[in-house]
Amino acid sequence: MTSTVPSPGAQTGTLQRTTPPRPATPRQSTTRRKRGNRSPGEGRMAAMLLSPTILVLALVIMYPLLSAVHQSLFRAESGLDADGFVSEVESFVGLANYADLFVGESGRRFLNAFANTTFFTVTTVFLETVLGLCMALAMNRAFRGRSFLRASILVPWAVPTAVSGLLWRWIFQSDGIANNLLGSEVLWTAEGNASKLAVIIAEVWKTAPFIGLLVLAGMQIIPAEVYEAAKIDGAGWWRQLGSITLPLVKPTLLVAVLFRMLDALRMFDLPFVLVGPGKESVETLSMLAWDESNQLRYGSASAFAVVLFLYVAVVAIVFVKVLGADVTGAKELKLMSKKSRTKATRTRDIADREIAEQKKAEATR
């Protein structure tokens, strides 16, 4: 159709790269051609493809980050001069702003916010993952009204956060619809555990679709033949879920969960609007950083932001390490090669062989 005549250049290019596999990458399946060699051409091409991304991110994030770190090392001595004006003397205080995070009243608030942030992240991300998986499984089934289900599952993600915060605030009002339906008199927006629960319910509602949609996309690229092969082997629905679906969507799921975690750790709007600022039961690290800068203590506000950044970074690193979210592509072939025992890969092997034969035929022609 488009290019029936192979161009010699492409031919040689491919051939050059068909060098023997290095022993360092044992996981690659034997049917695969080795593509592990670094060539200067690829490096240059990669640099070309990646530089716009890096440029944009550097502009938007590096500058604020650097200035926050800088700011966090200073403290404004906010004394008033004789005329009642704020004398703005900013002095370098080294790591004092950081040290202050851990002592006294501010230390107590920090630890409280730290605990809340962690608690919210763990609970909401866990629930979102479970619910998101269910959503994806539901969306992946064939039944009437499926597209309606898909759209409705995404509604919560589409509602602007501030509006959804307000919506839930009124739902959880002392005489709101939640108490009305439950026949209870829970004060969801006052200090206490009920407010934590309210935040979790609203947050999970809002963001489970994120995981659901990403996982659905992951499910879409699982070859149907894998399921057929499993069925021939007599595997039931649960077996298929446990040994095919879950392992195969794992890379996508891990990326989804990672991004949800990064977001949940920085949670701000929802508790702020739903329960209100200054309520210790739901105060998160982001809210604390906001509050500090709202009170013009920019040094400690920046220190909070930097600490939060480091915390998020550590969580991400640990997550990647423990759960093995596939960052660099080092393990990219593991799952595929595992599958080579199934019929699916056999099918592909056949396809491969056919292609190779056709290629040979064409070459000899």
Place this chain on the structure above:
Amino acid sequence: MTISDLRNAAADSGAPSAPTAAAAAAGQPKAKRTWRSYSVYAGLALIFAYCLAPFYWMIVSSLRRTADIFDNTLLPAPFSLENYVKVFDGSTMFGQALLNSLIVAGTTTVFALVLGVFAAYAISRLNFRFKSVILGVIIATSMFPGISVVVPLLRLFTDIGWINTYQAMIVPNLSFAIPLAVWNLTTFMKQLPFDLEEAAMIDGCTKWQAFRKVLLPLAAPGVFTTAILTFIHSWNEFIIALSMINNPAVQTATVAISKFTGATEFQAPFGEQMAAGVIVTVPLVIMVLVFQRRIVEGLTAGAGK
């Protein structure tokens, strides 16, 4: 051997078509089927309810009069379109704000996808040094609290004269959208078999052709999903848009909503906010319906069946 043959091979091996996958999932032993389908439908109904009940409440609230906005009746009584009229009342320029949101979110999505696809291709298909460092840097930008970037960015954008411009919103939005696009697309591309592209290249396609005609159609579910997620995220962005824009002709819908005012000082314009919430959500739902078809059918269409 043609490209379409390759695509067929791709469809046969690496990529399922939705109906077969669904058929596989549905093909259960008959005896168990009734019991299971009941519980499945109960589960579906629960998911439906959890997702839609609060949204239903939003719609109902938006259709009440200001005076009885906090009623708990399941249907608005008396029914009123007062809030919707107020939302589009001339002084708020809400129609313009919707258009601005569309421009900002649309541009963000397009840029994020283009940059994301390039980057993901480089990371999943090319060999070069510092690959993991670059991935690390990319995701590190998603780790800084959003509220802390506002003041430095305001200073920067003021200095370079970007206040009241679309790019002052688009560029910061990209800082969320790009990491998600890169990571997600990288995962997708890595899962797709490399053989097909190589076969295509052996067949004479250039790298670019192999990428465009083989890899990209296969990665369609990932691309469209990323598009939906980043579009909605930028559509809902608030604090940057609020800080960088003070000209109502350029402001986005979320900012316009924040400026709704109750009849007097302490009255929250709750009804209007809910009405506006419905108005900004509905186009997204329609868009999702359209894109969802692409997610499922992209493969089939790409395979030229």
Place this chain on the structure above:
Amino acid sequence: MRQRRHTWQTLFTTTALVTAAAVGLTACGGTATEPKAAQSAAAFEGKGPINYVSNRDASGAANKTIEEWNAAHPEEKVTFIELPDSADQQRQQLIQNAQIKSDTFSVLNLDVVWTSEFAANKWIMPLPKDAVPTDKMIPATVNAATYRDSLVGAPYYTDGALFYFRSDLLTAAGIAAPPKTWDEMKAACTKILALPEAAGMSCYTGQFDKNEALTVNFSEAVASAGGTVVDAEGKPTVNTAEAKKGLNLLVDGFKDGLFPSDAITYLEEQGRRAFQDGKLVFMRNWPFLHASLSATDGSSKVAGKFDITSIPGTDGPGVSTLGGRSLAVSPFTPNKATALEFVKFFTSEEQAQKRLALSSRAPVYASLFADPAVVAKRPFFPTLLTSLNNAQPRPKVVQYGATTKAIQEEAYAAITGAKDTDTALNDMQAKLTELSK
């Protein structure tokens, strides 16, 4: 495993690198505030277009004033930059722009409680003595716009507390006059709640959610008991017997079931709704809801059944907290002469009177409250004027944000029973003392 480890290490190195680079490059961070050149005091020079920055005026009255100005001053047009409805977000935007010394914001619409903070940080300019006719204005509003003896804002509109009561139930219980003190209110409630038609009702509510409104209600309770939150020198005075008496009014109200138990989550709107649905006998609230409570479209169950008076105190009428707004000029705008002229024009008695046709916001000119035509439209004006004449400002401190937070924190702890009154007030005193240093 090797690969995994590799991954982890590089991600770690990346983060470390980013951080290290950030620390190393602090020199170009650029956020340190350079010492400002001393502002030449009150140099109102420069004419040209300016921006007026405020939340939206739903009534359209403010826009009318601006249109009138623009028609008369085509070379010095004023553009209305609208801020969000939420006061927190307004303050955030104003401070952000002051921090980067943006010349976009020329004339600022400030809440009375922000006055000290903005003045002390030199984010607004002291106004010339004769800029506005302060002698015609309600004294409390002028006081609220003054920082250390210099007028820094031109009072725009004002607000004070009203005491709403169910006149029908008072009559039914044979009570001739509305209560003037908390004790009278309790006594009245005992009688009224015994009536069959008052079944299921609660006695009283204010606004008790952890919010600015709690600071207002706490300050009113303390002032009504004869105490102060901070004295004239700005020193905190909440460890006094009067302050304790005041806070105890609220604490006991919850303890004795005088207030509905969910009043701990009430802001202005929830109180309105409870009162409007006939669940409350008495309520402290702002004048704004007079209109919605009087609505005869069926939304209010108490239309024609309620009346208003001054809030109760311990030994006589209580003391309201002052709300409202004033206009101030930013020192970063190049067209300060225009800005000052516009402020004078905007806050003039003539314009205030014109705005009354559309807006229900209370003017700062006492004479306007007496106009029979106005009173016919806004029957609460005479009572409001009485309330405003006695009104006290909230603590006038530079660090208002931290101060109000400390007050809310401790008052909330006391009324929810997390702390006893003495502990809460001592802790509050300690926090406020720290802040006033």
